[in-house]
Amino acid sequence: MTLTAEVTTPPAAPAPAPGSARKRRKAAETRAGYAFLTPWLLGFFLLTAGPMLASLYLAFTNYNLFAPPEFTGLENFRLLFSDPSYLKAWQVTATYVLFGTPIKLIAALAVAMLLNTRRRGKGFYRSSFYMPSLVGASVSIAIVWKAMFIDDGIVDQIQQLFGAPAGGWVGDPNRTMPMLVLLTVWQFGAPMVIFLAGLKQIPNELYEAASVDGAGPVRKFRNITLPMLSPVIFFNLLLETIHAFQIFASAFIISNGTGGPARSTLFYTLYLYQRGFVDFRMGYASAMAWVLVVVVGVITVIFFRSSKFWVHYSGEGK
Amino acid sequence: MKRPFWKITALAAVTALTLTACASGSGDDEDAAPSANPTDPVTINFTWWGNDDRAARYQQALDLFQEKYPYITVQTSFAAFPDYWTQRSTEAAGRKLPDVMQFDLSYLREFNQNGQLLDLAEYVDNGTIDLSGYDETLTEAGVLDDKTIGIPTSTNTFAMFQNPAVITATGAEFPDDADYTWEDYNEFIADASSSGTTTADGYQLFGAVDYTGTFWFFIQWLLQKGVTPFEDDGTFGFDEDDITEFLGLTADLRADKLVYPIDRGTSLLPKGGFTVNESATEMSWDNFLAAYTADSGTQDIQLAQIPSVEPGEKHLFFKPSMLLSAGANTEHPEAAATLINFLLTDPEVGTIFGTSKGVPADEEQRAAVATEEGSVDARVIAYEEEVAEQVTESTPIPVKGFGTIEAKWKTLGEELAYGTITEEDFASQWFAEAELATS
Numbered sequence: 001m002t003l004t005a006e007v008t009t010p011p012a013a014p015a016p017a018p019g020s021a022r023k024r025r026k027a028a029e030t031r032a033g034y035a036f037l038t039p040w041l042l043g044f045f046l047l048t049a050g051p052m053l054a055s056l057y058l059a060f061t062n063y064n065l066f067a068p069p070e071f072t073g074l075e076n077f078r079l080l081f082s083d084p085s086y087l088k089a090w091q092v093t094a095t096y097v098l099f100g101t102p103i104k105l106i107a108a109l110a111v112a113m114l115l116n117t118r119r120r121g122k123g124f125y126r127s128s129f130y131m132p133s134l135v136g137a138s139v140s141i142a143i144v145w146k147a148m149f150i151d152d153g154i155v156d157q158i159q160q161l162f163g164a165p166a167g168g169w170v171g172d173p174n175r176t177m178p179m180l181v182l183l184t185v186w187q188f189g190a191p192m193v194i195f196l197a198g199l200k201q202i203p204n205e206l207y208e209a210a211s212v213d214g215a216g217p218v219r220k221f222r223n224i225t226l227p228m229l230s231p232v233i234f235f236n237l238l239l240e241t242i243h244a245f246q247i248f249a250s251a252f253i254i255s256n257g258t259g260g261p262a263r264s265t266l267f268y269t270l271y272l273y274q275r276g277f278v279d280f281r282m283g284y285a286s287a288m289a290w291v292l293v294v295v296v297g298v299i300t301v302i303f304f305r306s307s308k309f310w311v312h313y314s315g316e317g318k
Numbered sequence: 319m320k321r322p323f324w325k326i327t328a329l330a331a332v333t334a335l336t337l338t339a340c341a342s343g344s345g346d347d348e349d350a351a352p353s354a355n356p357t358d359p360v361t362i363n364f365t366w367w368g369n370d371d372r373a374a375r376y377q378q379a380l381d382l383f384q385e386k387y388p389y390i391t392v393q394t395s396f397a398a399f400p401d402y403w404t405q406r407s408t409e410a411a412g413r414k415l416p417d418v419m420q421f422d423l424s425y426l427r428e429f430n431q432n433g434q435l436l437d438l439a440e441y442v443d444n445g446t447i448d449l450s451g452y453d454e455t456l457t458e459a460g461v462l463d464d465k466t467i468g469i470p471t472s473t474n475t476f477a478m479f480q481n482p483a484v485i486t487a488t489g490a491e492f493p494d495d496a497d498y499t500w501e502d503y504n505e506f507i508a509d510a511s512s513s514g515t516t517t518a519d520g521y522q523l524f525g526a527v528d529y530t531g532t533f534w535f536f537i538q539w540l541l542q543k544g545v546t547p548f549e550d551d552g553t554f555g556f557d558e559d560d561i562t563e564f565l566g567l568t569a570d571l572r573a574d575k576l577v578y579p580i581d582r583g584t585s586l587l588p589k590g591g592f593t594v595n596e597s598a599t600e601m602s603w604d605n606f607l608a609a610y611t612a613d614s615g616t617q618d619i620q621l622a623q624i625p626s627v628e629p630g631e632k633h634l635f636f637k638p639s640m641l642l643s644a645g646a647n648t649e650h651p652e653a654a655a656t657l658i659n660f661l662l663t664d665p666e667v668g669t670i671f672g673t674s675k676g677v678p679a680d681e682e683q684r685a686a687v688a689t690e691e692g693s694v695d696a697r698v699i700a701y702e703e704e705v706a707e708q709v710t711e712s713t714p715i716p717v718k719g720f721g722t723i724e725a726k727w728k729t730l731g732e733e734l735a736y737g738t739i740t741e742e743d744f745a746s747q748w749f750a751e752a753e754l755a756t757s
Contacts, residue, residue: 065408066431066432151581151586168582277407
């Protein structure tokens, strides 16, 4: 009907007609927009929001997957903080976040600055540095990593060449953490690309002006690069920190899902998985998940609050 | 012209989505209607834990099954032991357990809650499952709350595996295996480990791993002391002192680093010191002989008896293993029972599996195992016959949460080996966990 109506409308229509047509078109576009969003919205409600609410409820129950959940109030949370393995899991995860994230970001920034210069074959170098991040999250890399650090693996053999004590890193509780930190540092590609984009945004005139004023490279880095890059640093820091809290796959592979040796790789999410799917204690696991959500949330808020003091956006006049 | 196009596209997208949703929702109903005729074609699922070797054997057995029962199609899947239970538990939550599955005593109680497993008694009574070749005490292992929820395929018992080449290389002498005690065994371990002999690659040879890290050995040791590990009401028959005493058996060996080094062992996983020919002995279930022979590449691995508290009083038990169960949610219980019966009692299946799942429980299957003189199967059967009179205990019935407390024992054992906890910490932490898991 509308189609015919439109066709029969004389070309020289009165003024209001194009306006209402535009309005109608806009409404139609909105509807189409929502229609296209539907798959995502369905996915969000059915696969994200729904399960999240369910797990929030389960956190207050005793649920073993076989019998219906039984409401126990705050019991799970009380158990959490009297569980030595739980506290160990926090310790392991915190160590990883505290060491892994800054080292990874420093590596990313350093390489980004190297690649920001005009050199031959920079496209090749950029791709090759980014490569580990592309494949890095996968299970296969964790397996390769394990093979490298195992007793008589390549790292062990190199150590032996230098006369260092052999034995591999995988079986030594004191060396599994450095091993996993190295693994995450090696996957610095993603923050590196973001840093690179940030570095390109810094106007060259600033450096030129600084050179005229006699500033050296260190000075330039401290007074131009860092402040100009601070929004990007903030973004990377936040993202990588949240990411680090969620480490799972590599720890799972390297310890065969046990968190061993001697609980040295018992990361938070790995322990959560064990509680839920190995010990059949879904309520407990859900409680763990929500404590993690709250802690990461609090850390994010702290980051945002602190950003006022060290993140400078251009045009802010600060 | 643009508007209708958008509308149509959007409508099409939504319709497509709805249709997909409907399709996936009704997909399971295809073969839902129970058929009046028992030989109407049905498809059932069957799943087990194990490795490629077992997969190949099952495939062979199921090909035979297909020949005999062409109207039953069996879809199979398998996983490693820990992953296997993760998958089953999620299925249990959704009441979507496979029609037939391999089961373990450790998990029977959990899955029996809320009626997840089918009571097979009806099919035993009507003859679909023929247990005439079974020892009665064995089938009882799968009966909980008066329901037959699992039937064991085979039996295992503990054995001491020896690698003669390594023993000879260390120069240590293994004690007389009929009468030796845990102390004698410890002495042997100390002798073998302190000989200083190394492999061609420069790795030191050891007597054994620290056996206290395995929960089942603790149970075996308790039985030898006359303690019933688990009471009928699900409580424990032992306390923290028993645990510290057991862990104390190898305390000196641990302190003097005379047991197989834990870091090298961790690094070798899933193999171990014994399978890489660096450790002289290892205690385990007797059906491991096939796997040990294959993994170590050593043909003459010997079976001996395990040590005891009082000389000669072994108090062994047969552990019913590889139970077969059916999900209570199965839509084809008859076909499931038919498959279970076939796998449990068909003589040709006995020939295919040999002793790789333990010594077959069914008489005819046992007779059908190819017992070529000196073969792996022949030696396992000979061993079980030899120790038959030492088998004086009935199988300890695992409490609810057994899988969890067994795993916890292993983790704590590892920490003890690394020296990060004491024997007392071990005992108290294990009990704290066990009380939660079994409550």
